[in-house]
Amino acid sequence: MATLPKVRKAELAPSKKAGGAVAVMSKQDTDVTDQGADEDASLRVHAAWEAIRDDILSGNLAPSTRLRISMLNKKYSIGASPLREALSRLVSENLVVAVDRRGFMVTPMSVSDFRDLTNMRKLLEKEALRLSFQHGGERWEADLVAAFYRMGRVQERLDAGDPSTLAEWEVLNREYHDKLVSACGSEWLMRTRENVYVCAERYRRICLSIRNVPRDVTKEHKQILDAAIDRDVPKVHKLIDEHLERTFQKVAESGKLPN
Amino acid sequence: MATLPKVRKAELAPSKKAGGAVAVMSKQDTDVTDQGADEDASLRVHAAWEAIRDDILSGNLAPSTRLRISMLNKKYSIGASPLREALSRLVSENLVVAVDRRGFMVTPMSVSDFRDLTNMRKLLEKEALRLSFQHGGERWEADLVAAFYRMGRVQERLDAGDPSTLAEWEVLNREYHDKLVSACGSEWLMRTRENVYVCAERYRRICLSIRNVPRDVTKEHKQILDAAIDRDVPKVHKLIDEHLERTFQKVAESGKLPN
């Protein structure tokens, strides 16, 4: 009863998980969605999940908006079952809240939530960085440098006043931060961090819309990069705290959020 | 576009959230399910979610078991839509894994997963404790002492060799650890910790089934309690690390898990 069945995996899960493999991956290949394996974009649930998620993150579906099945039905041409399934997932991912018999709504935003979220991110990010510094090798360093340069490029264009690069900025910023922690070696930490990162995206977007204090993000990223190469944990912890805190401050002071 | 709609909450969410209120709450009142508000036990999704979850945590549904809709259908007499919805939630909670077009299965267990999980728990638990020490007042201390004593009682009965108290032990152990961090004041931390705690339950159950080294859990809990009353953060961090690590070691060495 207590003993476990030997292994019996593999039949269901064709995932490879790429332990030491290098994973070249050209990205922007066909389009989206196909990152590891097992994601089938032709599934309605998947389409619904992605569409709603994107609309929430982009602000297209504003915080506290009620998500009526009939409305989503028309908007995305997807039936009730896959929609509800997608919404259930989004609930667990904290982008949607549900009340029994009363449906779903986009998770509200507030300063206090962002305060909490920022603290959580600091905790996870710092631990992931610490571990990544321990386990990351030369390959990791090289990839990190590359991600930093790509990020710098798009930052230049953004600073030059081209707002069409906003989406690209978000992607590259994310890739840089992902790369930083990518060597941490903890599935749980990565999963959780990912979730928190995604939920912070709506707030980050507000931050980007504020163009008063000309904060030098590239410089901040450069300092973090240097600390990473030096494996200077205390330094990078301080930098990350400041980096995240600065974003929080800007958003909190913007007056665009309740509470 | 970027500005948010004023508040417009309340219509959907009747939750009170009890900021400073004391929340007496007699518990074991009518029965189960009705904890805060908005949980409607008559919903099939809810029933399915709870039933499958319990069966996974109790080991009734072994790790790596495939969860075929038809099988669950017969077992719980619930239709496909609510079942899939419940399974989707469980996927986000890491108790079930899904592969597109190939269905669901109970998340496998392994030593390496438990290693990772334990590290994650240490991180979250320690941070939550630190915050709880900061914010917890007299009321919190009193509740903590109460939870400790209740726990000690059931521990005695368990040590006396009564295996029927196992479920009760799990509940009280949980209440003690919950109480410890209950004053931390961070929604995100609590949510995440909760998820990790639940996923560790299957492993904890293995630990309980090993009755070789007569580990004195009550003493460990007492030390933690004392450190909590003293607000001794470094001490409680050390104790929690050891507490969780000890469980990990026992399970890892039991040979009941692959990898």
Next chain:
DNA sequence: GCTGGTCATTTTATCGATAAAAAAAGGTTT
């Protein structure tokens, strides 16, 4: 004896229909 292909069976993913619950709209009575 294994490899590869075709057919039968099982299982997933999804739609459309429907009972039950919630919200909205009126209509009384005080």
Next chain:
DNA sequence: AAACCTTTTTTTATCGATAAAATGACCAGC
């Protein structure tokens, strides 16, 4: 005009049916 019933309308939660995909069985050929 505020509190309270009814009646209508909307919306959620769920079932049963079904196309498409995956799995398994069977068979032929090298």
